[in-house]
Amino acid sequence: MDQHKTVKKSAARYLLILFLQRIIGLVLFIAASGTVKSMRGIVYFSLYFLISITAAMIMYRGHQETLNERGKKHKNTKSWDKVLLPVYVLLAYYGIYILAGLGIRFLWPQLSEAWMYAGIVLYLISGIFTVWPVVENKYFESTSRIQSNRGQTVVSTGPYRIVRHPGYLGILIWAASTAMIFGTLAVCLISAVIIAIIGVRTYLEDTMLKKELPGYIDYASKVKYRLIPYVW
Numbered sequence: 001m002d003q004h005k006t007v008k009k010s011a012a013r014y015l016l017i018l019f020l021q022r023i024i025g026l027v028l029f030i031a032a033s034g035t036v037k038s039m040r041g042i043v044y045f046s047l048y049f050l051i052s053i054t055a056a057m058i059m060y061r062g063h064q065e066t067l068n069e070r071g072k073k074h075k076n077t078k079s080w081d082k083v084l085l086p087v088y089v090l091l092a093y094y095g096i097y098i099l100a101g102l103g104i105r106f107l108w109p110q111l112s113e114a115w116m117y118a119g120i121v122l123y124l125i126s127g128i129f130t131v132w133p134v135v136e137n138k139y140f141e142s143t144s145r146i147q148s149n150r151g152q153t154v155v156s157t158g159p160y161r162i163v164r165h166p167g168y169l170g171i172l173i174w175a176a177s178t179a180m181i182f183g184t185l186a187v188c189l190i191s192a193v194i195i196a197i198i199g200v201r202t203y204l205e206d207t208m209l210k211k212e213l214p215g216y217i218d219y220a221s222k223v224k225y226r227l228i229p230y231v232w
């Protein structure tokens with residue numbers, strides 16, 4: 001099998017894993033809620049799969065190499081990311097949907113529908129910051145490491161002109177929008193934990209890049225905010 005076919009197959013495998021994770025999340029939500037007729041659930045998962053399918057189509061058509069790299073495990077992944085990443089995946093792909101479903105089953109108090117509509121808008125914005133950084137940055141891997149084997153360089157175009165970690169900004173917006181759509185205290189709390197994990201990961205990754213990636217300090221002096229424009 002030639003290199004192109006190998007990359008193409010690996011990219012498709014990575015996308016398949018992502019969709020399986022999303023399907024498991026949906027199944028966990030339905031099992032926890034005991035219904036398929038929840039309005040908030042229908043709204044959320046319709047957006048979830050619509051954006052996921054759109055992102056997959058964009059990435060698979062023109063960025064198979066990035067998908068291929070995102071699906072790999074690397075020995076030089078930072079030790080702190082070997083802890084933070086699995087916790088994030090557990091909460092963001094599974095745990096949050098169990099709590100969202102339980103909130104519906106047991107009729108936990110919810111935010112008003114106005115919050116849900118605002119959450120929908122935020123979710124759509126999060127979709128932009130989910131896809132745009134990956135399209136712009138061929139070094140956008142799943143784990144935190146210096147990609148010396150790939151000749152990693154600083155990326156300063158596209159969303160990287162706004163903040164230094166736009167992909168993480170997308171996750172923050174997604175977590176906030178998910179809390180607003182489902183609207184229960186439990187989902188708000190788990191979203192807050194996810195946001196905290198991303199904040200820590202951003203700080204540690206930014207520190208790593210300043211120490212180990214040539215040109216990053218100069219880039220950081222020009223793009224001053226790590227995660228949230230005019231805040232941090």
